[in-house]
Amino acid sequence: MDLITKVKNRERLTQEEGEALYMLDLATLGELADEIRVEKFGKKSYFNINRHINPTNVCADVCKFCAYSATRKNPNQYTMSHEDILKIVKNSVAKGAKEMHIVSAHNPNDGVEWYMGAFRKIKEQFPEVHIKSMTAAEIDFLSRHYGLSYDEVIEQMIDNGVDSMPGGGAEIFDDEVREYLCKGKVTSQQWLDIHELWHSKGKQSNATMLFGHVESRANRIDHMIRLRNLQEKTGGFNAFIPLVYQKENNYLKNCNYPSGQEVLKTYAIARIILENIPHLKAYWATSTINLALIAQEYGADDLDGTIEKESIQSAAGAKSSNGMELNLFIDMIKSSGFIPVERDSLYNELVVHK
Ligand code: V47
Numbered sequence: 001m002d003l004i005t006k007v008k009n010r011e012r013l014t015q016e017e018g019e020a021l022y023m024l025d026l027a028t029l030g031e032l033a034d035e036i037r038v039e040k041f042g043k044k045s046y047f048n049i050n051r052h053i054n055p056t057n058v059c060a061d062v063c064k065f066c067a068y069s070a071t072r073k074n075p076n077q078y079t080m081s082h083e084d085i086l087k088i089v090k091n092s093v094a095k096g097a098k099e100m101h102i103v104s105a106h107n108p109n110d111g112v113e114w115y116m117g118a119f120r121k122i123k124e125q126f127p128e129v130h131i132k133s134m135t136a137a138e139i140d141f142l143s144r145h146y147g148l149s150y151d152e153v154i155e156q157m158i159d160n161g162v163d164s165m166p167g168g169g170a171e172i173f174d175d176e177v178r179e180y181l182c183k184g185k186v187t188s189q190q191w192l193d194i195h196e197l198w199h200s201k202g203k204q205s206n207a208t209m210l211f212g213h214v215e216s217r218a219n220r221i222d223h224m225i226r227l228r229n230l231q232e233k234t235g236g237f238n239a240f241i242p243l244v245y246q247k248e249n250n251y252l253k254n255c256n257y258p259s260g261q262e263v264l265k266t267y268a269i270a271r272i273i274l275e276n277i278p279h280l281k282a283y284w285a286t287s288t289i290n291l292a293l294i295a296q297e298y299g300a301d302d303l304d305g306t307i308e309k310e311s312i313q314s315a316a317g318a319k320s321s322n323g324m325e326l327n328l329f330i331d332m333i334k335s336s337g338f339i340p341v342e343r344d345s346l347y348n349e350l351v352v353h354k
Contacts, residue, residue: 007032007272012228018221021269026261033268033299036275041301044352045338046279047329048345050099050132050305051092054312055080055118059105060141063171063182065213067249067316069105074249074315079107085118086125092308093126096326099305099345102133103168103312106141112153115142116160123161130163130345136194137169140186150194158201164345165198167206167241173226174219181213181252192230199236204346207237207277211266212245212258220266224273231276238347239279239302242266244286248317260291264298271299279347285313285320293336302343303333 003020006013013021021029056079059069070077080088089100100122104115115138119131139153148156171181173188186194195205209223224240231237244263245255258266271280282300284292285307292303307323314321330353333340342351 004028004032008035010036010275013273015218015221015225018225018269018273019218021272022217022265026265026268029265029268029272030298033271034297036271037280037296037299037301040278043337043339044301044341045296045333046302046341046343046347047333048099048305048343049096049326050101050345051088051097051308052101052103052310052323053080053085053088055085055102055104056107056110057105057311058107058109060108060145061106061137061182061185063185064252065171065181065210065245065250065316066312067246068312079110082114082118082121086121089122089126089129093129095308097306097308098128098350099130099132101166101307102131103135103166104138106138106145108145112142112146112148112156116156119157119160119162131161132164132166132345133157133162135166135168136191137186139194140169140190150197154194154198154201158203164203164238165195165205167208167237167239170208170223171210172215172219173223174215177215177219188226192226195236196230196234199234204236204238206239206241206281208241208243209270210243210245212263213252213255221269221273224270228274228276231274235276237277239281240270240274240277241281241283241304242270243283243313246286246313246316246318248315250316260294263287263291264295267295267300268298284324285310285318288319289324289332293332296333296336296338303329 057070058077142153143150198205207227211220279302280300281302282292282295283304306326310320330340340353341349
C-alpha cells in the first residue's frame, strides 16, 4: 500500500515511513494533515488567556540552546519571592487570565518549599486559577538535588495545587543529540517515565519537541514515535508542541535552521504521526504569529495563548516578550478563516467567537 493511502486509512506509520513523509511536497502534506484536523475539530482554533511566569533564571544545568538561564552571556540573575509571584498572579487574574504557566530554571539555592509554597499560596488566594507547572526536567532536578523520588515530588506538586504539567524539557529524545545539547539534564527515558507517572495519577500534560538546530529529520520522527507509544499506554497528553529553535544569545551555533516550509512540513507530519494526541499547538512565540496562522492549514488547531510576558524564547531572539493582545489575537484567527475558541487549560470550550 502506498504511503498516502496508509495515512488516509489512519494506519500506524513506521520510522521509515515517517521519514518518507518529508519527501512529499508541502501541499500534499498540508492536505493530509488538514483532513485529520478537520475531522477532529473542523475550523475551530483554540487559545487561552494565560500568563507565563518564570520565577528564576538561576540554573544548575547548562543547555547549549538556552539563552534564558543566567550564564556568562546573561549574568543578570534573579529569583522571585512568593510575594513577587502572587503580585503577578493577582494582576493577571484581574485582566482575565485563567492559567498560570510557571516554568523555572533549576535553582539549587532555595529548596523544594520555594517551589511548593508558591503553588500553595496561589491556590489559596486564587482557587479558580489553573496551575500548569513543573516540567519533567524540573521534577528530575528536584529529585536529584534533594534526594526525593519522582513520586514524592509529584505527590507534593499535587498536594500543593499543581493541576497539569507543561511539555518542556523534552528537547530531542535521541540520546546522542541530547547529550550534545544538554548533558546531565533529565534523560529521554526519565522524561517519559515522569509523564507516565503523572498520567498514572489521573493527571494530564503536554509534550514539546525542540527542533531546527542540529537534529535530523529522522531524530524528529523518532521523538514523535516515542511520544505516540507512551500516549497509547496512558492517553494523558493533551497537546504536542513543536518548538522552533531560536538562535540568539546562546551557545548552540552552526545549526540547520529550518525554512518556513520545513517548519510547516514538521507540523503536518506531527499531525499525521501523533494522531492519538488530540491537539497540535503552533506556539506562536517560536514559530512567529504569521507562520502559526498558516500552520492552522497544516494540522495545527491550537495557538497557545495571550501569554502576557514571555522570557525563555524572547531571550533567544523571539518577538514574544510582551505576549499577544487578546482582541488582536481573536481578529487574526478569524481573518485567517478559522473560528477562535477560548478554551480552559484542559480544552473545555469557554467562548466560541463566531
Ligand atoms: O523545554 C529553550 C525551550 C521550553 C529555546 O506545555 C527554546 O503548553 C526555542 O516547554 N529556542 C520551555 N525554544 C517552554 C515550554 C512550553 C512553551 C509553551 C507551551 C508549553 C505547554 C510549554 O523552551 C524548553 C526548551 O525546549 N527553549 N531555549 C530556544 N533557544
